[in-house]
Amino acid sequence: MNSKAKTVARFGLLVALSLVLGWLDRAIPLTWFLSGAVPGIKLGLANTVLLYAVYLMDWRGCAALMLAKVLLSGFMFGSMSAIIYSLSGGVLSLIVMLLVRKNARIGALVIGLMAFASDLYLLLRNRAPRGQMLWCMLLIALAGLAAIVAFAAIRKRPEWSVLGTSLAGAVAHNIGQILAASAMLRTPQLMFTYLPILVGIGAVVGCLTGIVAQRVFRALRVQGA
Amino acid sequence: MKKLAVLLMIALLAACALAEAEDAMPAGYVRVSTAVEAGWLPLPLEEDTTFPLVQRMPDGSESLNLIHLMPNGVYMEDATCENHDCMGQGEVTLENIPERVLGNMIICLPNQVVLELFTPEETLAILGELPVLPEATEAP
Numbered sequence: 001m002n003s004k005a006k007t008v009a010r011f012g013l014l015v016a017l018s019l020v021l022g023w024l025d026r027a028i029p030l031t032w033f034l035s036g037a038v039p040g041i042k043l044g045l046a047n048t049v050l051l052y053a054v055y056l057m058d059w060r061g062c063a064a065l066m067l068a069k070v071l072l073s074g075f076m077f078g079s080m081s082a083i084i085y086s087l088s089g090g091v092l093s094l095i096v097m098l099l100v101r102k103n104a105r106i107g108a109l110v111i112g113l114m115a116f117a118s119d120l121y122l123l124l125r126n127r128a129p130r131g132q133m134l135w136c137m138l139l140i141a142l143a144g145l146a147a148i149v150a151f152a153a154i155r156k157r158p159e160w161s162v163l164g165t166s167l168a169g170a171v172a173h174n175i176g177q178i179l180a181a182s183a184m185l186r187t188p189q190l191m192f193t194y195l196p197i198l199v200g201i202g203a204v205v206g207c208l209t210g211i212v213a214q215r216v217f218r219a220l221r222v223q224g225a
Numbered sequence: 226m227k228k229l230a231v232l233l234m235i236a237l238l239a240a241c242a243l244a245e246a247e248d249a250m251p252a253g254y255v256r257v258s259t260a261v262e263a264g265w266l267p268l269p270l271e272e273d274t275t276f277p278l279v280q281r282m283p284d285g286s287e288s289l290n291l292i293h294l295m296p297n298g299v300y301m302e303d304a305t306c307e308n309h310d311c312m313g314q315g316e317v318t319l320e321n322i323p324e325r326v327l328g329n330m331i332i333c334l335p336n337q338v339v340l341e342l343f344t345p346e347e348t349l350a351i352l353g354e355l356p357v358l359p360e361a362t363e364a365p
Contacts, residue, residue, distance in 0.1 A: 026308075039310030039332050079307065080284040081335050131324030181332075187258045187339045193328050 010056075011065065018049040018069040019076070026077055038136070038197055040085075040177070044170055044205050046073070047093070048213045051166055054097045055217070062098065066090045084184065085177045092176030097169040104164025105154045111167045112147030115140050115203050118196035140200025146207045162217060163210035170206025174198035253319055254348040254356065255299050257292065260337040265348070265356040269294055275302060278338065288336040299331070299342055306335035317342045 025042040046069065053062045070090050074083030100107035119140045123129065129137055150163045178198060182190045251267035259280055266276055276292040290311070293302040298318030301311040311333035315325075319342065322329050331340040349355060 038326055039314065040334050079335055080282060081337055085334065126323050132326045133324055136326045181334055184260050185258050185337055185339050186263070189341070190339070193330055194332065197326055
């Protein structure tokens, strides 16, 4: 198979995979685990495909893949609003992942600090957190800790750099979506209420998908892909 | 003389009741933000009411969010969005705001609706005056 045909075949495969994983993301009701408290949370499994592309393809290929995934997934499973949110999150996430892939350590460190800053902000806003808020703040603190651990892990074993890129990409995706929602609804309060929580949850989810991606990368390398 | 005192007492009580009725104001106001506009709904004084918010979406479809207003709070009773996350967020009341992850908000991203509950004092600080209100209506 010549190289162009191989590229096209690989692109098609990645688009198909991202659509299937996108469907799976929608099918797993992650919000239930948080008692429905935070809307719009997904595992972000489809993001592992883009993560793979970031390490495998040039930026044009990654952008084409992201666009294909957002548009096809939006028309098949979502709505126009879903496309706008996904596109905004996808663009920011891709830019951040492309910037961070060479120095994923910094990505992990920044996300860890952002998670701790979010927690601090929520604590200052509500000095006696209780109920859902308390659980959420614990989750964000754990996410910050995980990001700092990832920073240390990447420093020691560079092959774990995908973890830092995944963390940064997941959080950037959430930031992009909230920016779009704030602009569309002209509700800047979303940035202060919703974003600190999504930073923490994005870090947790990004950590999980990063571990999955690292395992997949290793398996593919073993098979000579 | 005794009769006059009783009459005066009754008149005084009636005046107090009237003054109280005139002073009765909602415990809070709900700001409803959509992609097109933002409006305000008062919490009802006594009985629960519902407000059907119907919107034309960018793709031409029609969306519905049925906002349930209680004397001390609000929740999303029904919605045509695909994930119903807004309905899962439960009630926002003036009491549970500090406990909720989203504070005073209920967010429906697919239908582009954000509800925020404010006390009259907060509403006054935002608007400069208490809003003149569209009546909340019973659901059809």
